[in-house]
Amino acid sequence: MKPRSLVPLLLLGLLAAADPATPPAADLAAVRKAFRPRLAYRPSKFEMKVLSRREAGKDLIRESLAYPSPVRSVDPERNDLVRAVLYRRKKPEAAAVIALSGWRGEPATRMLARRLAAETGIQALLVTLPFQGERTPQGRRSGDLTLSADLDQTVAAFVQLAQDVGRAADWLVRARRVDPERLGILGTSLSGFAAATLYGLDDRFRSAVCLLAGADVADPIWNGNLLTAPLRQALEARGIDEAALRRKLAGISPGTWARASRKAGLLVVAAEEDRVVTLPNARKLAAAFGGADLLVMPGATHFSLFHILQAWPRMREHLRGRIGVPPSAGRKSGPPPAQGEKPGSRKPGGRDTR
Secondary structure: OOHHHHHHHHHHHHHHHHOOOOOOHHHHHHHHHHHHHHHOOOOOOOOOEEEEEEEEEOOEEEEEEEEEOOOOOOOOOOOOEEEEEEEEEOOOOOOEEEEEOOHHHOOHHHHHHHHHHHHHOOEEEEEOOOOOHHHOOOOOOOOOOOOOOOHHHHHHHHHHHHHHHHHHHHHHHHHOOOOOOOEEEEEEOHHHHHHHHHHHHOOOEEEEEEEOOOOOOOHHHHOOOOOOHHHHHHHHHOOOOHHHHHHHHHHHOHHHHOOHHHHHHEEEEEEOOOOOOOHHHHHHHHHHOOOOEEEEEOOOOOOOHHHHHHHHHHHHHHHHHHHHOOHHHOOOOOOOOOOOOOOOOOOOOOOEEO
């Protein structure tokens, strides 16, 4: 290596060291030690209820499901009954992706889950986030208690989500005969952050697609965008500054749980013009996982369905390549080529694909 080629690397190292969003390794280790027992799923007996079953298209079945959350929340009557929808073919693959519902009914994740099942045969279980949709407490708006200025409540909601997802994965393997080595996870925006954290935490997930998500969950709350400005104002009214916010949310932030060894299974999908989850935050997520693949949607803003649909083939093939093909069929260790990319043309390590 030429001496001058070390300069960019040294600059990157200095920038990372100066980045207030990157806590020292010792601090992260302490956070992981404190949070792991709360987030790690503990198997237990439960009953999954099939509320309805109907055809949702050619060779596609839609099942509405409900099951008890392993966690008791502030609203056990409504929130602690987890609602989920399973999309599957009549003869599905023994593979499944848990898709985490979008913020306040945002349709992208639901749409992608349905398409995944229809186009690949991979089963897609759409799990509703705590305190959203049918889990919303009486007299509240959907999401009011999922992400709020009450940071203890925000963390508690994420801990509950982690346990809900663990139970969903347990059911897929036990009751629907999904191969435990063929599980994936998918999320968009807030649920994309959750998916990235759970992928880093739980080795059962062999693949993840994290759409409009980054390494630092505090950044979209504090970066001045219009969507979360009221939340920042509410935090400031409580005397919470940026540093306190980062400390409080460190245990549920993807960067805390990222591991380079998990690089191959992750695809990060970012919007070039996103002012909520910025492109630098998405790049940090890919880098935190050792250089995972990063797909940038040119010209896209936050929740641009047009651009998400354009990027969908790449997301689908990433999941299919990691969990859709049985190991006996000779699945390779890396993600499949993107559309139009010749096999073997991809360089080692992650890519920032525009």
